[in-house]
Amino acid sequence: MKMLATTDLSPDITAQARRVGPPILKVEHLSREFGGVLAIGDLSFAIAAGDIHSIIGPNGAGKTTLFNLVTGVYKPSGGRVLFDGADVSGMAPYRLAARGMSRTFQNLQIFFNMTALENVMVGRHLHLNTRLLPALFRVPSLVRKDREAKDRAAQLMADVGLGKYVDADAASMPYGALKRLEIARALASEPKLLLLDEPAAGLNATESREIDEVIKTVAASGVTIVLVEHDMKMVMGISHRITALNQGRMLAEGTPQEVAANPDVIAAYLGAAP
Amino acid sequence: MNALLHGRLTGLLALGAVIAVLPAFLPNNFYLDIAILAGFNAVVCVGLNLLIGYAGQISLGHAGFFGIGAYASGVLVGTYGWPPIVALLAGAVFVGLLAFLVAKPILRLKGHYLAMATLGIGIIVSIVLRTESGLTGGPDGMMVEPFKIFGVELYGEKVWYWVVGVLLVGVVWLSLNLIDSPMGRALRAVHGSEVAAEVVGVDTARFKVMVFVLSAVFASVAGSLFAHYAGLITPAKADFFKSIELVTMVVFGGMASTFGAVVGAVVLTLLPQALTIFQDYQQIVLGGILMATMVFMPKGLLPTLAALLPARRRA
Amino acid sequence: MFAELLQYLLSGLTIGAIYALAGLGFSIIYNASHVINFAQGEFIMIGGMASATLTASGVPLPLAIMIGCGGAMLVGVLVAKFAVERARNASTVTLIIITIGASIFLRGVAELVWGKDFKRLDAFSGETPIQIMGASMQPQSLWVVGTAGVLIVAIGLFFARTLTGKAILATSHNRLAAQLVGIDVKRVVLASFALSAALGAVGGAVVAPITFSYTEMGIMLGLKGFTAAVLGGLGHGPGAVAGGLIVGIAEALGAGYISSAYKDAVAFVIILAVLLFMPNGLFGKRGTERV
């Protein structure tokens, strides 16, 4: 993992060399409106297994809404979401998690009533005995697996660079650390598909680079990643493919170079710039 | 104090020790009686705290479940001659089913809407108990037979003190176990962020229902035993004020703290007794204390005290 | 047959008007501060007790009502200032307990001042029933419905036309933005408590001749007011009014046609049924929670 992380993954090499996997996620004619306003309109695209696939677009383009639709947080107004070939449109998030999907949130969703480690341990939920009676009577097998989960969570925290926060209360941690805590928590569920909503927003340059490394490492371990990020340097550096949205619709799709050269994308960004 | 909050075994031992030595300091049955009432309240509050303090779901109707348990024992034993333990279990099963049926739709509600719905259920239960006098004796309540098991009758404050003491230690043990388990973390995650819990696989609706049912069953069992102990049960034990009293104990002692719930139940059971010396000012003092505690210690008694201690040590 | 129905409707309308006022009080405070004020019923009690006891000692009725109203407003402001405002960031349950503490406190004070027994207030304009198509109505019911109607319209105008009213609305929509445009949010909260207290107290005074006054009269009225506010959708003023009328009329019909013993349960059965299908009440916001 360490080796791979430092390997040059610059897209110009990988885009040609790598084999394109079968789609792990497909959305077909997906749409969602809020009070008559389309946040996502007739959107169709696919994400190949093993890719780092970025979704870009100006604020309000519908990126977060797309995440919410894909992960079952919102129900679509129309269209379908296919995960691993199965129609999962409108399926509850916890069922999708059981199928191997997890995510982080643009606006932090931390369990502030717990320690950092416990936050990550919640991420192990699907892999633990969560029944009532064994918990009430503290059966030994549950305790043993829980201890393993604890070690594993601590390891994950170390992996994302949060080693020194293991015993901290989540409420006492700085913003940048919480962003990584969300990643660790999502990873703890061992997803096949991980959606990251602006993981580097509000971070300084060093922290951004660390996140960048974490994402590459995770991707190298075989997890497909969907990334929403405004840091174009990061996006261009690590993405295999990019989908550009504007006002809920697809603007362009392709390799980083193709998208960066697309006149519509340039126009949308210039137009959106203040 | 920190150990009380965080150490599972230390806290449990401390609680057991307090319960064991307390009778030596209680001069007569009057005080034992208060201790027993405090114990019953504590059992309910430990369960309610799982729901309110840990899972973050309000219930303003739990006295209804306490009341159903109490009346189940009163009616099934008194009128139908069931063995008390069977009546207690039947009451608990009935309450569990009732709680299960109402929980799913109700626990979708948030904040004040949930407060309203649980309040409504509690009030409806208490009105039914008050009105169906053929079964329940109406507003005056009904006498309840003593608790007999294997031919032994539980009789007198001294015996009941130990029954309630053991029950409380058991319930605290269960609660501590639960909280320190994957399900316990799932409950707290529901409180922290439902959407974040869902995306790592927590079926939030299921856990909310489970903890609601569990806390209702705790209340029902406490209600059954209380009815046998007191020998008389009235609808007042199931009404809105009793529900509020229970929630207040939980919040007063400290939400998301099992021992806080116990402390809250004990203090607020003692307080009205102590306040009788204020006579006509009793309500004023009680209301004032409630407001003041919540304004100045919004986290509740035990967590606030616990937060003070290490700070002093550092200083 | 019809006369009976009409009779129930009229009595339902009367008590519903009081629920509507109480519900409106809940909504106004909720809007300004996101607090459910369980002491709302005590404002009603203060209005009822003050006007009953003051008139009994020779104070003219209008003055008695005004004094009761002023007293309730003062109490409301004190509760807001010394309890609610200080606990701004506390959790929902904590805030609920603070206002419940306030209601116990106020009942305690009321018992001390006025005693525990029922107080009688004469009907404002006699007790000769008015006959309407076979149903009969106490003149006091007209006072109740009329007063409530006037107050509700006045409140509507207050929010639509006056600066203070608009400031309260702005605060309820977006507290931070309201603060930024220079609205003194703290004063808005105080004003909302004063306003709700006034509504409650006047309601209590006009209903007192029908229900009698006693220190615990506010308990059920307050809870029904809360039901009305939730039924309409918390923070939705017209919804609370509609909720109050629905609860009042359903209660009267339930008491008449089903069982008077279950009269008090009707409101809660309705609210449970409605929340089952409309988790934000009849008129509440239905948006998708933003994540």
Ligand SMILES: Nc1ncnc2c1ncn2[C@@H]1O[C@H](COP(=O)(O)OP(=O)(O)O)[C@@H](O)[C@H]1O
């Ligand atoms: N829960 C919601 N309720 C109402 N409107 C929403 C909601 N979520 C998103 N929107 C609207 O959908 C549009 C897209 O928003 P979003 O997906 O957050 O964009 P992005 O993440 O690309 O910045 C915006 O106009 C936003 O206001």
Ligand SMILES: [Mg+2]
């Ligand atoms: Mg976004």
